[in-house]
Structures are given as structure tokens and as C-alpha cells.
Amino acid sequence: MNTIKKALNESAAMRWGVLLLVGFVLSVNYYFYDAFSTLKDDMRTVFGFTGTDYGLFASFYSVPNTFLLMAVIGGIILDKIGIRRTGFLFVLFMTIGAFLTAYGASDYFNNGGFGYELMSSFLPRFSPELKVMLLGRFFFGLGAETTIVVVSKILVKWFNGKDLALAFGLKVAFGRLGSFAALRISPFISNEGTNLSSAIWFGAILVSIGLLAFLVYMLFDAKLDRQIQPVNNASTTDSFSIRDIIDLLKNRAYLYIALLCVTFYSAIFPFNHYAPDFISDKFGLSSIESGNLTSFLPMGTLIFTPIFGALIDRKGKSASAMIFGAITLLITHLLFALTYTPPLIPIILLGIAYALVPAAMWPTMVKLVDENKIGTAYGLMYSIQNLGLFVFPLLAGAILDATNPGNPEISDYTATILMFAAVSLLGLIFALLLKFEDKKKGFGVELPLNKK
Numbered sequence: 220m221n222t223i224k225k226a227l228n229e230s231a232a233m234r235w236g237v238l239l240l241v242g243f244v245l246s247v248n249y250y251f252y253d254a255f256s257t258l259k260d261d262m263r264t265v266f267g268f269t270g271t272d273y274g275l276f277a278s279f280y281s282v283p284n285t286f287l288l289m290a291v292i293g294g295i296i297l298d299k300i301g302i303r304r305t306g307f308l309f310v311l312f313m314t315i316g317a318f319l320t321a322y323g324a325s326d327y328f329n330n331g332g333f334g335y336e337l338m339s340s341f342l343p344r345f346s347p348e349l350k351v352m353l354l355g356r357f358f359f360g361l362g363a364e365t366t367i368v369v370v371s372k373i374l375v376k377w378f379n380g381k382d383l384a385l386a387f388g389l390k391v392a393f394g395r396l397g398s399f400a401a402l403r404i405s406p407f408i409s410n411e412g413t414n415l416s417s418a419i420w421f422g423a424i425l426v427s428i429g430l431l432a433f434l435v436y437m438l439f440d441a442k443l444d445r446q447i448q449p450v451n452n453a454s455t456t457d458s459f460s461i462r463d464i465i466d467l468l469k470n471r472a473y474l475y476i477a478l479l480c481v482t483f484y485s486a487i488f489p490f491n492h493y494a495p496d497f498i499s500d501k502f503g504l505s506s507i508e509s510g511n512l513t514s515f516l517p518m519g520t521l522i523f524t525p526i527f528g529a530l531i532d533r534k535g536k537s538a539s540a541m542i543f544g545a546i547t548l549l550i551t552h553l554l555f556a557l558t559y560t561p562p563l564i565p566i567i568l569l570g571i572a573y574a575l576v577p578a579a580m581w582p583t584m585v586k587l588v589d590e591n592k593i594g595t596a597y598g599l600m601y602s603i604q605n606l607g608l609f610v611f612p613l614l615a616g617a618i619l620d621a622t623n624p625g626n627p628e629i630s631d632y633t634a635t636i637l638m639f640a641a642v643s644l645l646g647l648i649f650a651l652l653l654k655f656e657d658k659k660k661g662f663g664v665e666l667p668l669n670k671k
């Protein structure tokens with residue numbers, strides 16, 4: 220008797236199992252990205268970091284992705300050599316970067332350990348620990364961004380047509396879980412800077428466990444490829460040409476979504492790097508208290524992004540959701556900058572924006588580009604986004620130093636947060652332009668994602 224064997228991605232249990240595995244890789248990625256925001260003040264007291272030093276450290280994540288176009292190159296590599304090899308390579312970079320960062324902040328290194336002399340011998344404006352941490356942040360960013368592109372492609376491979384927006388929403392939720400854990404655990408381990416180095420090592424160890432999780436995923440991926448190869452061959456053999464990038468940039472809807480992406484995230488991620496310190500300074504809280512308060516943000520989005528994702532799968536309205544999210548973001552920053560509204564209220568508003576826009580924006584890509592170019596499309600979008608993630612933490616640190624001379628313990632963040640409000644306003648303009656373009660060209664951005 221002939222039995223038809225179902226491919227692995229036909230099984231719902233397998234799909235959600237895979238999401239759990241790659242979701243963990245994202246959680247540790249975001250953990251390490253956000254672990255430093257509650258340590259800003261500890262790094263000021265232990266290493267003497269100024270606002271600009273801290274901003275530079277946060278920005279260095281984006282250097283490879285913006286200036287070396289690594290997120291685009293990672294996306295191209297992904298479309299060319301496939302999920303397993305690309306994923307392994309970039310999760311490995313992420314791990315190396317996390318360990319280098321922790322090494323730079325370690326007591327061993329700072330007591331004259333291996334490489335200390337070399338790192339002291341050039342660019343005396345920057346301390347040796349900052350230089351090694353910057354190098355670590357560089358490699359971490361190089362690996363982390365392409366890893367997110369890889370995970371997006373994994374989800375398209377396993378979930379397309381089957382709750383894709385929900386899966387993307389859950390993927391984002393896994394990232395937020397990592398941020399939540401970082402905001403809670405990092406200041407707790409650091410204990411006002413007495414265990415600063417242990418807090419960073421803890422993050423690096425988590426990232427290395429993420430590498431092990433990816434190795435396990437590779438086994439499932441190989442099995443699925445053996446099952447679907449004859450049907451899906453096109454998606455792995457299509458070769459990259461520079462035309463792909465030109466075509467993407469000529470697609471106005473793609474351009475608007477990429478510009479919304481850079482402005483929206485520039486008003487959130489760089490803000491998050493400063494949020495615990497800002498809340499602590501403006502409302503007189505300890506770093507653990509302000510970390511706890513800020514952690515409501517990823518916690519809320521963790522719950523609401525999948526819910527909004529599921530709604531968009533079924534009801535559509537992605538462009539309208541992005542507009543609404545952008546307006547909410549603008550209101551949030553104005554409240555933070557200009558009022559003493561209890562911080563939980565703007566944090567809740569920020570959570571709505573931070574859940575709604577990503578839930579609508581990322582899966583919309585399948586409406587705008589072909590699946591076999593999706594790695595390149597996401598990669599390019601990340602490189603554009605990383606330009607903002609490079610510029611704005613630096614700018615925020617520089618504005619902070621300029622408006623608070625002498626690196627004081629308590630800083631006035633008004634000018635810094637108003638800068639984030641201005642960036643949010645730009646995001647709103649691009650969200651509106653996207654909606655008009657969709658109306659004109661009929662991409663179907665407002666339609667549900669689920670196939671009937």
C-alpha cells in the first residue's frame with residue numbers, strides 16, 4: 220500500500236517546536252543586546268564611561284550592518300548558501316562577540332590580562348576596556364542581525380500560509396522575552412556595579428547556549444529539505460544579482476516600509492538603551508526599580524505582538540495598524556519629555572506601538588517581494604534600519620553630555636527625548652505614505668495574510 224508521507228512543516232507540533240528552538244536563539248540575542256541598558260550607571264562608576272562612550276558602545280552593534288552592509292550581505296549569503304550554513308556562521312559570530320565583550324569588561328583583562336597592553340597602546344581617548352567591548356559589540360552585531368534575518372526565513376519556510384503573522388508575532392515575543400529578562404536579571408546580578416563583570420558574563424553564556432539550540436534546529440531543517448527539495452528547489456538555487464537590490468529600492472512601497480522601519484525603531488531601540496537611566500533620573504528610582512518598570516515594555520509586547528499578529532492574519536489592516544502605532548509612539552515621547560505623567564502610562568502606550576507596528580510591518584514583506592528574495596529584502600531593510608541604530612544612540616549620548624556637563628549622577632533627558640519625538644514624527648509620515656502607495660498600486664497590504 221502506498222502511504223503519502225507528510226513533510227515536517229505540515230505538522231503543527233513540529234512547526235511550533237521549531238518556533239520554540241529558534242525563538243530561544245532570538246531571546247538570547249535580545250538579552251545580550253539589552254543587558255547593558257540597566258548597567259549604564261554601573262559602567263559610569265566602574266569604568267568612568269561618559270554618555271558618549273556608552274552611546275558609542277550601543278552604536279557599535281550597527282557598524283558592521285550599516286557600513287559593511289553585513290545585514291544585506293548576510294541576507295544574500297542566506298539566499299545563496301541556505302539557512303543552515305548561514306545560521307551557524309552568524310550565531311557563532313554573535314557568540315564570539317558576546318564573549319569578547321565580557322572579556323573586555325572582566326577583572327582579569329582590566330588587571331593587565333592578555334591584550335591589555337596592546338589595547339592601551341593606541342587611541343588613548345578610549346579606555347582599553349571600552350576598545351575591547353566595542354570590538355565585541357561589533358562581532359555581536361554582525362552575528363545578531365543576520366541571525367534575525369535567518370530566523371525570519373526559517374519562519375517563512377515553515378509557516379507560509381499557515382499563521383505566518385502569528386508566528387512572526389511570536390518570534391518578536393521571544394525577542395522581547397530576552398529583553399524582559401535582561402532588564403530584570405542584569406541589574407540584579409550587577410548589584411549596583413559590584414558584580415558588573417558577572418552580569419555581562421552571564422549574558423555571554425546564554426548566547427553560547429543559543430548556539431547549541433541552533434545546532435539542534437539544523438537537524439530538523441536538513442530533514443525538511445530532504446522532503447521538500449524537489450518541490451522547492453527554486454528558492455535555494457536562485458542566484459543573487461545586484462538588480463535585486465535595485466529593484467527593491469525602486470519599489471516605493473518597499474522604500475516607505477524600510478524608512479518607517481528605520482525611523483520607528485530609531486525612536487525605540489536607542490531610547491531603550493537609555494530608558495532605565497532616564498526613568499531612574501527623572502523619577503528618582505534605583506536601577507533595579509527602573510529596570511523593573513521598563514521591563515513592563517517588553518512584557519506587554521510579548522503578549523500583544525502575537526495577538527496583533529493573529530488579528531492581522533485574519534483581518535488585515537496592516538497599513539492602518541502601522542499608522543496608529545506611529546501616532547502612539549509620538550505621543551509617548553512627548554509625554555516622557557514634557558510631562559511628569561507616571562512613567563507606567565507612557566510605557567504602556569509605548570508597548571502598544573512596539574507591539575502593533577512590528578506585528579504589521581514584518582509579515583507585510585511577503586506582499587511586496589517574492590519569497591526567494593525575502594532574505595535580501597529583510598537584509599537590506601536591516602542595514603537601512605541599522606543606520607538609525609548607529610546614529611541615534613550616539614546622538615542621544617552626545618545630546619545628553621552636552622545638556623549635562625560634567626557627567627553627573629542625575630541627568631536631564633528632556634532634549635534627548637525630544638529628539639526621539641522628532642524621529643517618531645518622521646515615522647508617522649512614512650507610514651502614511653505607505654498606505655497611499657498601497658492604495659495606488661494595490662499590493663494588498665490592508666488585506667488579511669492567511670490564505671483561505
Ligand SMILES: NCCCC[C@H](NC(=O)[C@@H](N)CCCCN)C(=O)O
Pocket residue numbers: 248249252363364367371387391394484488577581601604
Ligand atoms: N522578522 C523581523 C523581526 C524583527 C524584529 C525587530 N528586530 C529588528 O528590527 C532588529 N533588526 C534589531 C534588533 C536589535 C536587537 N537584537 C524587533 O521588533 O525586535
